[in-house]
Amino acid sequence: MVGEGIASARRRVDRLPGQSLIPVAGDERPPSTLGPVVGVLALQGDVLEHVRMLSLAGARAVTVRHPDQLDDLDGVVLPGGESTTIGKMLERYGLLEPVRARLRGGLPALGTCAGAILMGSDALHADGTPSEQPLLGVMDTVTRRNAFGRQVASFEGLLDIDGVPAPPLRAAFIRAPWFERIGDGVEALARVDTPAGARVVVARQGHLLAAAFHPELTGDPRLHALFVEIVRAQQS
Ligand code: GLN
Numbered sequence: 001m002v003g004e005g006i007a008s009a010r011r012r013v014d015r016l017p018g019q020s021l022i023p024v025a026g027d028e029r030p031p032s033t034l035g036p037v038v039g040v041l042a043l044q045g046d047v048l049e050h051v052r053m054l055s056l057a058g059a060r061a062v063t064v065r066h067p068d069q070l071d072d073l074d075g076v077v078l079p080g081g082e083s084t085t086i087g088k089m090l091e092r093y094g095l096l097e098p099v100r101a102r103l104r105g106g107l108p109a110l111g112t113c114a115g116a117i118l119m120g121s122d123a124l125h126a127d128g129t130p131s132e133q134p135l136l137g138v139m140d141t142v143t144r145r146n147a148f149g150r151q152v153a154s155f156e157g158l159l160d161i162d163g164v165p166a167p168p169l170r171a172a173f174i175r176a177p178w179f180e181r182i183g184d185g186v187e188a189l190a191r192v193d194t195p196a197g198a199r200v201v202v203a204r205q206g207h208l209l210a211a212a213f214h215p216e217l218t219g220d221p222r223l224h225a226l227f228v229e230i231v232r233a234q235q236s
Contacts, residue, residue: 022051025062025069036074036231039064041099043089045079045114049216056221057228067098073107075231077224080113080174080214083145087118087134096134103138108207108234110227116203116210117143117177124180139205140183143212147178148194156218161190161202163229164222171201171213178212179203207234 025039035058040050042063054061054077062069064076076099078086090096103109103119111119120141123131131145146153153175158168173192179200182188190202190211201212202223207230215223 022048023060023062025064025072026066035059036228036235037062037072038075038077038228038231039069039073040077041065041079041086041095041115043093043095044081044086046214046216047079050077050079050112050224053216053221053224054228057224059224059228059231065093065095067094070098070102070107073102074235075108075110075227076102077227078109078111078115078118079216080115083114083117083123084131084133086114090118090136091134096136100136100138103136103208106207106234108227108231109138109209110224111208111210112216113174113176113212113214116141116179116212117145119208119210120179123177139203139208139210140186141179141203141205141210142181143177144180145177146175147180147199148173148176157192159190159192159201159213161223161226162187163189163204163226169215169220169222170218171211171215172217173201173213176201176212179210 038054038059040047051061117123118136119139120143121137122142124144125131126146156172159171160168186203186205188200191198192201203210
């Protein structure tokens with residue numbers, strides 16, 4: 001029985017030896033010919049989970065690690081992780097400037113948690129002092145890293161998000177930032193109540209969407225669906 005299970009699992013994976021399980025931008029066409037091609041930056045973070053959510057949201061998801069793969073994309077997701085590390089890796093892989101240029105040139109992007117920090121123009125430490133770290137600086141936002149403090153460093157909650165139809169989305173905050181300031185051209189799509197008052201946790205600046213939480217972890221693809229809508233609107 002076990003052997004049969006393995007055999008049928010093998011039959012379902014239709015690929016050539018050496019080919020990645022997840023399509024890679026530029027290497028091969030994604031499995032479906034429908035839907036926009038959305039890259040997931042695959043340096044650190046929940047790459048597979050974002051790929052899954054994007055597929056559920058009607059996009060063809062591919063992984064991205066090299067600057068020349070950016071040409072193939074209709075949109076890109078910048079996953080969470082540790083923003084200082086991801087920023088340094090973007091520099092080392094020669095991706096920081098090309099990604100910045102593509103985003104400034106109109107490529108839609110969804111940044112989650114550390115990805116949201118990277119998209120901002122400035123970042124602060126939890127205590128409010130400036131954090132010197134490589135940033136893309138494409139959104140007019142200042143984020144406060146690890147903003148929710150130690151006791152609630154990680155929590156889940158139900159979040160009403162403008163543009164995401166009811167019911168509220170279950171959101172996982174993991175050592176999450178919040179948006180300390182957003183510029184005039186930036187919309188606040190969701191807020192969380194804190195002892196210090198309501199804080200912005202989802203922000204949108206045109207084709208750029210940034211969320212302080214991890215929308216890939218709770219099995220609900222509706223934030224990715226909002227992003228795919230933004231990607232489709234940019235295509236037409
Ligand atoms: N605390 C991390 C940072 O400041 C972000 C956490 C996350 O992406 N889950 O970079």
